[in-house]
Amino acid sequence: MGSMIKVLVAEDMHIVRGALVALLGLEPDIEVVAECASGDEILPLAQSARPDIALIDIDLPGKDGLTAAAELHEQLPGVRTLILTSLGSPGTLRRALAAKVNGFLRKDAPADRLANAVRGVAAGRRVVDGDLALAAWDSEDCPLTAREIEVLRLASVGSDPTEIAAELFLSAGTVRNYLTTIVSKLSARNRVDAVRIARESGWL
Known part of the structure:
Protein backbone atom coordinates (compact mmCIF):
# COMPACT_ATOMS: atom_id res chain seq x y z
CA MET A 1 0.00 0.00 0.00
CA GLY A 2 1.47 3.28 -1.06
CA SER A 3 -0.68 5.71 0.89
CA MET A 4 -1.35 5.94 4.60
CA ILE A 5 -4.83 5.25 5.93
CA LYS A 6 -5.82 8.39 7.85
CA VAL A 7 -7.94 7.74 10.95
CA LEU A 8 -9.99 9.91 13.28
CA VAL A 9 -10.49 8.36 16.75
CA ALA A 10 -13.58 9.38 18.76
CA GLU A 11 -13.62 7.88 22.26
CA ASP A 12 -14.53 9.64 25.51
CA MET A 13 -12.45 7.49 27.86
CA HIS A 14 -8.95 8.97 27.78
CA ILE A 15 -7.13 5.74 28.60
CA VAL A 16 -8.99 3.80 25.93
CA ARG A 17 -8.49 6.57 23.38
CA GLY A 18 -4.77 6.76 24.20
CA ALA A 19 -4.48 3.00 23.78
CA LEU A 20 -6.30 3.04 20.42
CA VAL A 21 -4.14 5.88 19.13
CA ALA A 22 -0.97 4.12 20.32
CA LEU A 23 -2.01 0.78 18.81
CA LEU A 24 -2.86 2.28 15.45
CA GLY A 25 0.33 4.36 15.56
CA LEU A 26 2.37 1.13 15.58
CA GLU A 27 0.99 0.18 12.16
CA PRO A 28 3.20 1.31 9.26
CA ASP A 29 0.25 2.08 6.98
CA ILE A 30 -2.11 3.79 9.47
CA GLU A 31 -1.90 7.35 10.77
CA VAL A 32 -4.19 8.91 13.40
CA VAL A 33 -4.87 12.44 12.14
CA ALA A 34 -7.43 13.58 14.73
CA GLU A 35 -8.95 12.51 18.03
CA CYS A 36 -11.87 13.73 20.10
CA ALA A 37 -13.95 12.82 23.15
CA SER A 38 -17.50 13.75 22.15
CA GLY A 39 -19.89 13.02 19.32
CA ASP A 40 -20.45 16.72 18.62
CA GLU A 41 -16.79 17.16 17.64
CA ILE A 42 -16.69 14.40 15.04
CA LEU A 43 -18.16 16.16 11.99
CA PRO A 44 -16.19 19.45 12.34
CA LEU A 45 -12.98 17.52 13.01
CA ALA A 46 -13.56 15.24 10.03
CA GLN A 47 -14.22 18.27 7.83
CA SER A 48 -10.85 19.76 8.75
CA ALA A 49 -8.70 16.62 9.11
CA ARG A 50 -10.26 14.69 6.19
CA PRO A 51 -9.65 11.18 7.55
CA ASP A 52 -10.32 8.08 5.47
CA ILE A 53 -11.92 6.37 8.46
CA ALA A 54 -13.65 7.54 11.61
CA LEU A 55 -13.23 5.07 14.48
CA ILE A 56 -16.17 5.93 16.73
CA ASP A 57 -17.16 4.68 20.17
CA ILE A 58 -20.90 3.99 20.20
CA ASP A 59 -21.49 5.61 23.63
CA LEU A 60 -20.20 9.14 23.27
CA PRO A 61 -21.35 12.17 25.23
CA GLY A 62 -23.20 14.75 23.16
CA LYS A 63 -24.24 12.97 20.00
CA ASP A 64 -23.99 9.22 20.31
CA GLY A 65 -21.68 7.38 17.95
CA LEU A 66 -24.36 6.13 15.56
CA THR A 67 -25.93 9.57 15.16
CA ALA A 68 -22.49 11.01 14.40
CA ALA A 69 -21.78 8.16 11.95
CA ALA A 70 -25.06 8.82 10.12
CA GLU A 71 -24.16 12.54 9.87
CA LEU A 72 -20.74 11.74 8.49
CA HIS A 73 -22.32 9.44 5.94
CA GLU A 74 -24.60 12.26 4.76
CA GLN A 75 -22.13 15.14 4.78
CA LEU A 76 -18.79 13.46 4.12
CA PRO A 77 -19.62 10.27 2.24
CA GLY A 78 -15.92 9.70 1.55
CA VAL A 79 -15.24 9.02 5.25
CA ARG A 80 -15.88 5.42 6.21
CA THR A 81 -17.05 4.62 9.73
CA LEU A 82 -15.99 1.86 12.11
CA ILE A 83 -18.02 1.68 15.31
CA LEU A 84 -16.48 0.41 18.55
CA THR A 85 -18.81 -1.02 21.15
CA SER A 86 -18.52 -2.65 24.52
CA LEU A 87 -22.18 -3.68 24.26
CA GLY A 88 -22.61 -6.42 21.75
CA SER A 89 -26.39 -6.33 21.69
CA PRO A 90 -28.02 -7.45 18.44
CA GLY A 91 -30.33 -4.45 18.39
CA THR A 92 -27.33 -2.16 18.52
CA LEU A 93 -25.84 -3.93 15.53
CA ARG A 94 -29.09 -3.55 13.61
CA ARG A 95 -29.10 0.18 14.45
CA ALA A 96 -25.49 0.43 13.30
CA LEU A 97 -26.26 -1.23 9.99
CA ALA A 98 -29.22 1.11 9.57
CA ALA A 99 -26.87 4.06 10.17
CA LYS A 100 -24.85 2.69 7.21
CA VAL A 101 -21.67 2.22 9.19
CA ASN A 102 -18.93 0.30 7.40
CA GLY A 103 -17.72 -1.72 10.36
CA PHE A 104 -18.62 -2.78 13.86
CA LEU A 105 -16.07 -4.06 16.35
CA ARG A 106 -16.04 -4.90 20.04
CA LYS A 107 -13.68 -2.90 22.22
CA ASP A 108 -12.25 -6.07 23.69
CA ALA A 109 -11.24 -7.43 20.28
CA PRO A 110 -7.52 -8.31 19.95
CA ALA A 111 -5.27 -5.45 18.84
CA ASP A 112 -4.44 -7.01 15.47
CA ARG A 113 -8.15 -7.29 14.70
CA LEU A 114 -8.52 -3.53 15.15
CA ALA A 115 -5.81 -2.74 12.58
CA ASN A 116 -7.21 -5.34 10.18
CA ALA A 117 -10.71 -3.92 10.59
CA VAL A 118 -9.40 -0.44 9.75
CA ARG A 119 -7.65 -1.84 6.65
CA GLY A 120 -10.73 -3.81 5.63
CA VAL A 121 -13.03 -0.81 5.91
CA ALA A 122 -10.48 1.36 4.07
CA ALA A 123 -10.50 -1.20 1.26
CA GLY A 124 -14.26 -0.84 0.95
CA ARG A 125 -15.34 -3.98 2.80
CA ARG A 126 -17.93 -4.09 5.55
CA VAL A 127 -16.28 -5.47 8.64
CA VAL A 128 -18.47 -6.88 11.41
CA ASP A 129 -17.15 -8.67 14.47
CA GLY A 130 -18.08 -12.34 14.07
CA ASP A 131 -19.67 -12.75 17.50
CA LEU A 132 -21.79 -9.66 17.04
CA ALA A 133 -22.96 -10.76 13.60
CA LEU A 134 -24.02 -14.16 14.91
CA ALA A 135 -25.90 -12.57 17.78
CA ALA A 136 -27.78 -10.33 15.36
CA TRP A 137 -28.80 -13.23 13.15
CA ASP A 138 -29.81 -15.36 16.11
CA SER A 139 -31.82 -12.64 17.76
CA GLU A 140 -35.53 -12.39 17.33
CA ASP A 141 -37.07 -9.35 15.78
CA CYS A 142 -38.82 -7.05 18.19
CA PRO A 143 -42.36 -8.25 18.93
CA LEU A 144 -43.47 -4.76 19.98
CA THR A 145 -45.16 -2.22 17.73
Missing part, protein backbone atom coordinates in the same frame (compact mmCIF):
# COMPACT_ATOMS: atom_id res chain seq x y z
CA ALA A 146 -43.66 1.25 17.30
CA ARG A 147 -46.32 2.67 19.63
CA GLU A 148 -45.60 0.05 22.31
CA ILE A 149 -41.89 0.89 22.13
CA GLU A 150 -42.77 4.58 22.53
CA VAL A 151 -44.83 3.78 25.64
CA LEU A 152 -42.08 1.56 27.06
CA ARG A 153 -39.39 4.16 26.33
CA LEU A 154 -41.34 6.74 28.36
CA ALA A 155 -41.91 4.20 31.12
CA SER A 156 -38.17 3.46 31.14
CA VAL A 157 -37.34 7.05 32.15
CA GLY A 158 -39.77 6.84 35.08
CA SER A 159 -42.94 8.37 33.60
CA ASP A 160 -46.12 6.96 35.11
CA PRO A 161 -49.18 6.01 32.97
CA THR A 162 -50.79 9.44 33.45
CA GLU A 163 -47.64 11.26 32.28
CA ILE A 164 -47.17 8.86 29.35
CA ALA A 165 -50.83 9.38 28.40
CA ALA A 166 -50.40 13.17 28.40
CA GLU A 167 -47.22 12.94 26.31
CA LEU A 168 -48.76 10.62 23.70
CA PHE A 169 -52.29 12.10 23.76
CA LEU A 170 -53.82 8.85 24.96
CA SER A 171 -55.98 8.01 27.94
CA ALA A 172 -54.26 6.59 31.04
CA GLY A 173 -56.38 3.44 30.64
CA THR A 174 -55.06 2.92 27.10
CA VAL A 175 -51.48 3.35 28.35
CA ARG A 176 -52.08 0.77 31.10
CA ASN A 177 -53.43 -1.64 28.44
CA TYR A 178 -50.31 -1.05 26.34
CA LEU A 179 -48.06 -1.74 29.34
CA THR A 180 -49.94 -4.97 30.12
CA THR A 181 -49.61 -6.09 26.49
CA ILE A 182 -45.90 -5.21 26.46
CA VAL A 183 -45.22 -7.17 29.66
CA SER A 184 -47.01 -10.25 28.30
CA LYS A 185 -45.43 -10.02 24.81
CA LEU A 186 -41.95 -9.94 26.35
CA SER A 187 -42.80 -12.63 28.91
CA ALA A 188 -41.63 -10.13 31.52
CA ARG A 189 -42.41 -10.25 35.23
CA ASN A 190 -43.40 -6.58 35.35
CA ARG A 191 -42.82 -3.20 33.72
CA VAL A 192 -39.24 -2.85 35.04
CA ASP A 193 -38.40 -6.32 33.76
CA ALA A 194 -39.93 -5.44 30.37
CA VAL A 195 -37.70 -2.36 30.16
CA ARG A 196 -34.64 -4.48 30.99
CA ILE A 197 -35.50 -7.12 28.37
CA ALA A 198 -36.15 -4.50 25.69
CA ARG A 199 -32.89 -2.67 26.53
CA GLU A 200 -30.79 -5.84 26.45
CA SER A 201 -32.31 -6.75 23.10
CA GLY A 202 -31.48 -3.29 21.76
CA TRP A 203 -35.12 -2.38 21.09
CA LEU A 204 -35.16 0.73 23.26
Whole structure:
Protein backbone atom coordinates (compact mmCIF):
# COMPACT_ATOMS: atom_id res chain seq x y z
CA MET A 1 0.00 0.00 0.00
CA GLY A 2 1.47 3.28 -1.06
CA SER A 3 -0.68 5.71 0.89
CA MET A 4 -1.35 5.94 4.60
CA ILE A 5 -4.83 5.25 5.93
CA LYS A 6 -5.82 8.39 7.85
CA VAL A 7 -7.94 7.74 10.95
CA LEU A 8 -9.99 9.91 13.28
CA VAL A 9 -10.49 8.36 16.75
CA ALA A 10 -13.58 9.38 18.76
CA GLU A 11 -13.62 7.88 22.26
CA ASP A 12 -14.53 9.64 25.51
CA MET A 13 -12.45 7.49 27.86
CA HIS A 14 -8.95 8.97 27.78
CA ILE A 15 -7.13 5.74 28.60
CA VAL A 16 -8.99 3.80 25.93
CA ARG A 17 -8.49 6.57 23.38
CA GLY A 18 -4.77 6.76 24.20
CA ALA A 19 -4.48 3.00 23.78
CA LEU A 20 -6.30 3.04 20.42
CA VAL A 21 -4.14 5.88 19.13
CA ALA A 22 -0.97 4.12 20.32
CA LEU A 23 -2.01 0.78 18.81
CA LEU A 24 -2.86 2.28 15.45
CA GLY A 25 0.33 4.36 15.56
CA LEU A 26 2.37 1.13 15.58
CA GLU A 27 0.99 0.18 12.16
CA PRO A 28 3.20 1.31 9.26
CA ASP A 29 0.25 2.08 6.98
CA ILE A 30 -2.11 3.79 9.47
CA GLU A 31 -1.90 7.35 10.77
CA VAL A 32 -4.19 8.91 13.40
CA VAL A 33 -4.87 12.44 12.14
CA ALA A 34 -7.43 13.58 14.73
CA GLU A 35 -8.95 12.51 18.03
CA CYS A 36 -11.87 13.73 20.10
CA ALA A 37 -13.95 12.82 23.15
CA SER A 38 -17.50 13.75 22.15
CA GLY A 39 -19.89 13.02 19.32
CA ASP A 40 -20.45 16.72 18.62
CA GLU A 41 -16.79 17.16 17.64
CA ILE A 42 -16.69 14.40 15.04
CA LEU A 43 -18.16 16.16 11.99
CA PRO A 44 -16.19 19.45 12.34
CA LEU A 45 -12.98 17.52 13.01
CA ALA A 46 -13.56 15.24 10.03
CA GLN A 47 -14.22 18.27 7.83
CA SER A 48 -10.85 19.76 8.75
CA ALA A 49 -8.70 16.62 9.11
CA ARG A 50 -10.26 14.69 6.19
CA PRO A 51 -9.65 11.18 7.55
CA ASP A 52 -10.32 8.08 5.47
CA ILE A 53 -11.92 6.37 8.46
CA ALA A 54 -13.65 7.54 11.61
CA LEU A 55 -13.23 5.07 14.48
CA ILE A 56 -16.17 5.93 16.73
CA ASP A 57 -17.16 4.68 20.17
CA ILE A 58 -20.90 3.99 20.20
CA ASP A 59 -21.49 5.61 23.63
CA LEU A 60 -20.20 9.14 23.27
CA PRO A 61 -21.35 12.17 25.23
CA GLY A 62 -23.20 14.75 23.16
CA LYS A 63 -24.24 12.97 20.00
CA ASP A 64 -23.99 9.22 20.31
CA GLY A 65 -21.68 7.38 17.95
CA LEU A 66 -24.36 6.13 15.56
CA THR A 67 -25.93 9.57 15.16
CA ALA A 68 -22.49 11.01 14.40
CA ALA A 69 -21.78 8.16 11.95
CA ALA A 70 -25.06 8.82 10.12
CA GLU A 71 -24.16 12.54 9.87
CA LEU A 72 -20.74 11.74 8.49
CA HIS A 73 -22.32 9.44 5.94
CA GLU A 74 -24.60 12.26 4.76
CA GLN A 75 -22.13 15.14 4.78
CA LEU A 76 -18.79 13.46 4.12
CA PRO A 77 -19.62 10.27 2.24
CA GLY A 78 -15.92 9.70 1.55
CA VAL A 79 -15.24 9.02 5.25
CA ARG A 80 -15.88 5.42 6.21
CA THR A 81 -17.05 4.62 9.73
CA LEU A 82 -15.99 1.86 12.11
CA ILE A 83 -18.02 1.68 15.31
CA LEU A 84 -16.48 0.41 18.55
CA THR A 85 -18.81 -1.02 21.15
CA SER A 86 -18.52 -2.65 24.52
CA LEU A 87 -22.18 -3.68 24.26
CA GLY A 88 -22.61 -6.42 21.75
CA SER A 89 -26.39 -6.33 21.69
CA PRO A 90 -28.02 -7.45 18.44
CA GLY A 91 -30.33 -4.45 18.39
CA THR A 92 -27.33 -2.16 18.52
CA LEU A 93 -25.84 -3.93 15.53
CA ARG A 94 -29.09 -3.55 13.61
CA ARG A 95 -29.10 0.18 14.45
CA ALA A 96 -25.49 0.43 13.30
CA LEU A 97 -26.26 -1.23 9.99
CA ALA A 98 -29.22 1.11 9.57
CA ALA A 99 -26.87 4.06 10.17
CA LYS A 100 -24.85 2.69 7.21
CA VAL A 101 -21.67 2.22 9.19
CA ASN A 102 -18.93 0.30 7.40
CA GLY A 103 -17.72 -1.72 10.36
CA PHE A 104 -18.62 -2.78 13.86
CA LEU A 105 -16.07 -4.06 16.35
CA ARG A 106 -16.04 -4.90 20.04
CA LYS A 107 -13.68 -2.90 22.22
CA ASP A 108 -12.25 -6.07 23.69
CA ALA A 109 -11.24 -7.43 20.28
CA PRO A 110 -7.52 -8.31 19.95
CA ALA A 111 -5.27 -5.45 18.84
CA ASP A 112 -4.44 -7.01 15.47
CA ARG A 113 -8.15 -7.29 14.70
CA LEU A 114 -8.52 -3.53 15.15
CA ALA A 115 -5.81 -2.74 12.58
CA ASN A 116 -7.21 -5.34 10.18
CA ALA A 117 -10.71 -3.92 10.59
CA VAL A 118 -9.40 -0.44 9.75
CA ARG A 119 -7.65 -1.84 6.65
CA GLY A 120 -10.73 -3.81 5.63
CA VAL A 121 -13.03 -0.81 5.91
CA ALA A 122 -10.48 1.36 4.07
CA ALA A 123 -10.50 -1.20 1.26
CA GLY A 124 -14.26 -0.84 0.95
CA ARG A 125 -15.34 -3.98 2.80
CA ARG A 126 -17.93 -4.09 5.55
CA VAL A 127 -16.28 -5.47 8.64
CA VAL A 128 -18.47 -6.88 11.41
CA ASP A 129 -17.15 -8.67 14.47
CA GLY A 130 -18.08 -12.34 14.07
CA ASP A 131 -19.67 -12.75 17.50
CA LEU A 132 -21.79 -9.66 17.04
CA ALA A 133 -22.96 -10.76 13.60
CA LEU A 134 -24.02 -14.16 14.91
CA ALA A 135 -25.90 -12.57 17.78
CA ALA A 136 -27.78 -10.33 15.36
CA TRP A 137 -28.80 -13.23 13.15
CA ASP A 138 -29.81 -15.36 16.11
CA SER A 139 -31.82 -12.64 17.76
CA GLU A 140 -35.53 -12.39 17.33
CA ASP A 141 -37.07 -9.35 15.78
CA CYS A 142 -38.82 -7.05 18.19
CA PRO A 143 -42.36 -8.25 18.93
CA LEU A 144 -43.47 -4.76 19.98
CA THR A 145 -45.16 -2.22 17.73
CA ALA A 146 -43.66 1.25 17.30
CA ARG A 147 -46.32 2.67 19.63
CA GLU A 148 -45.60 0.05 22.31
CA ILE A 149 -41.89 0.89 22.13
CA GLU A 150 -42.77 4.58 22.53
CA VAL A 151 -44.83 3.78 25.64
CA LEU A 152 -42.08 1.56 27.06
CA ARG A 153 -39.39 4.16 26.33
CA LEU A 154 -41.34 6.74 28.36
CA ALA A 155 -41.91 4.20 31.12
CA SER A 156 -38.17 3.46 31.14
CA VAL A 157 -37.34 7.05 32.15
CA GLY A 158 -39.77 6.84 35.08
CA SER A 159 -42.94 8.37 33.60
CA ASP A 160 -46.12 6.96 35.11
CA PRO A 161 -49.18 6.01 32.97
CA THR A 162 -50.79 9.44 33.45
CA GLU A 163 -47.64 11.26 32.28
CA ILE A 164 -47.17 8.86 29.35
CA ALA A 165 -50.83 9.38 28.40
CA ALA A 166 -50.40 13.17 28.40
CA GLU A 167 -47.22 12.94 26.31
CA LEU A 168 -48.76 10.62 23.70
CA PHE A 169 -52.29 12.10 23.76
CA LEU A 170 -53.82 8.85 24.96
CA SER A 171 -55.98 8.01 27.94
CA ALA A 172 -54.26 6.59 31.04
CA GLY A 173 -56.38 3.44 30.64
CA THR A 174 -55.06 2.92 27.10
CA VAL A 175 -51.48 3.35 28.35
CA ARG A 176 -52.08 0.77 31.10
CA ASN A 177 -53.43 -1.64 28.44
CA TYR A 178 -50.31 -1.05 26.34
CA LEU A 179 -48.06 -1.74 29.34
CA THR A 180 -49.94 -4.97 30.12
CA THR A 181 -49.61 -6.09 26.49
CA ILE A 182 -45.90 -5.21 26.46
CA VAL A 183 -45.22 -7.17 29.66
CA SER A 184 -47.01 -10.25 28.30
CA LYS A 185 -45.43 -10.02 24.81
CA LEU A 186 -41.95 -9.94 26.35
CA SER A 187 -42.80 -12.63 28.91
CA ALA A 188 -41.63 -10.13 31.52
CA ARG A 189 -42.41 -10.25 35.23
CA ASN A 190 -43.40 -6.58 35.35
CA ARG A 191 -42.82 -3.20 33.72
CA VAL A 192 -39.24 -2.85 35.04
CA ASP A 193 -38.40 -6.32 33.76
CA ALA A 194 -39.93 -5.44 30.37
CA VAL A 195 -37.70 -2.36 30.16
CA ARG A 196 -34.64 -4.48 30.99
CA ILE A 197 -35.50 -7.12 28.37
CA ALA A 198 -36.15 -4.50 25.69
CA ARG A 199 -32.89 -2.67 26.53
CA GLU A 200 -30.79 -5.84 26.45
CA SER A 201 -32.31 -6.75 23.10
CA GLY A 202 -31.48 -3.29 21.76
CA TRP A 203 -35.12 -2.38 21.09
CA LEU A 204 -35.16 0.73 23.26
